[in-house]
Amino acid sequence: MTRPRMDFYFEFASTYSYLSALRLPSLAEAAGVDVRWRPFLLGPIFAVQGWNTSPFNIYAAKGRYMWRDVERRAARYGLDVIRPDPFPQNGLLAARVAQLALAQPRGIEFCQNVFLAEFGAGQDISDPDTIKACLASAGLPMTLLADAQNDTNKHALRTTTDTAARLGIFGAPSFIVGDELFWGDDRMHDALDWATRHG
Amino acid sequence: MTRPRMDFYFEFASTYSYLSALRLPSLAEAAGVDVRWRPFLLGPIFAVQGWNTSPFNIYAAKGRYMWRDVERRAARYGLDVIRPDPFPQNGLLAARVAQLALAQPRGIEFCQNVFLAEFGAGQDISDPDTIKACLASAGLPMTLLADAQNDTNKHALRTTTDTAARLGIFGAPSFIVGDELFWGDDRMHDALDWATRHG
Secondary structure, three states, rough: OOOOOOEEEEEEOOOHHHHHHHHHHHHHHHOEEEEEEEEEEOHHHHHOOOOOHHHHOOOOOHHHHHHHHHHHHHHOOOOOOOOOOOOOOHHHHHHHHHHHHOOOOHHHHHHHHHHHHHHHHOOOOOOHHHHHHHHHOOOOOOOHHHHHHOOOHHHHHHHHHHHHHHHOOOOOOOEEOOOOEEEEEEHHHHHHHHHHHHH | OOOEEEEEEOOOHHHHHHHHHHHHHHHHHHOOOEEEEEEEOHHHHHHHOOOOOOHHHHHHHHHHHHHHHHHHHHHHOOOOOOOOOOOOOOOOHHHHHHHHOOOOOOHHHHHHHHHHHHHHHHOOOHHHHHHHHHHHHHOOOHHHHHHOHHHHHHHHHHHHHHHHHOOOOOOOOOOEOOOOOOOOOHHHHHHHHHHHHHH
């Protein structure tokens, strides 16, 4: 008998992805669901919608609400929230390194380190030094930083982003269970529940 | 000692407002929260954001997701979902009548009847006959239909919509508890919880 499975699509620049990434491993473990972490880029997907930055910047009222909402929810989860400057951060380097890190045993820890550096400590995640520190804390080799820039790995990230778009993903985090898409940190429980019932 | 209070801002054309409106009375009663129902119009608020229709129509992927998400959630709540044609419906008449109906004991029932006619039965809620049937089912006088079109009542709806915008509301349903805004059917529990803890 196979365990239920779920794909977790996340973007390092995304506040709600932060809330999900820090909580998902323990919740997935409790639910008995195997999760594949899929870093992708929202930029190309937003561009198709006509946006050249985060919709939270374009729509001011929505942006103000988002920060307060994230603050309230993070408090409930015992997480800090600092607004990185600039917002959104450029998550390209982090996503490329994450692809390689996630093939290693402590890849999820690397991803969580990046989110904590960004939203817990306000660090610039496009700075290679930040990424190096996140690798180091996860006990991963520094060579991943250079390897992440090879063409095969760059291409893999584009493919994941294309796949996300093809699956109907328009924001992050998103969860895919079979043919079902769940969007948003507030749908993570529903997605896990769907996986255990239909996975 | 006063009971905790909450304002429920809803738009008759909104699918997620339907999910909230049908469930709110029993949940608020259980939580001991007094709720003021505030029908308003999203049209003027969307127009400020540069949208001339529902964002679910403008952003196709988001729209496809919304219908599936509403379908899944409605199933959980034992509610039907029919896509009214056109979507979004014009909720102006319903909102005007609702303002007067809500001053009467069975006003909430009228509002729920409108949502059920629209999303449960696919009826046109801009049709006065639909509104009449909703009034009749709630045992409310037909005179409300004509009274709803007087200038004072029209002005009151504009004032509510202006107030919503001033409060930072950018979508529906929205819940106001003191200075806190909660957006979306999926934040209704949080809003009630906030009201009981801080109201």
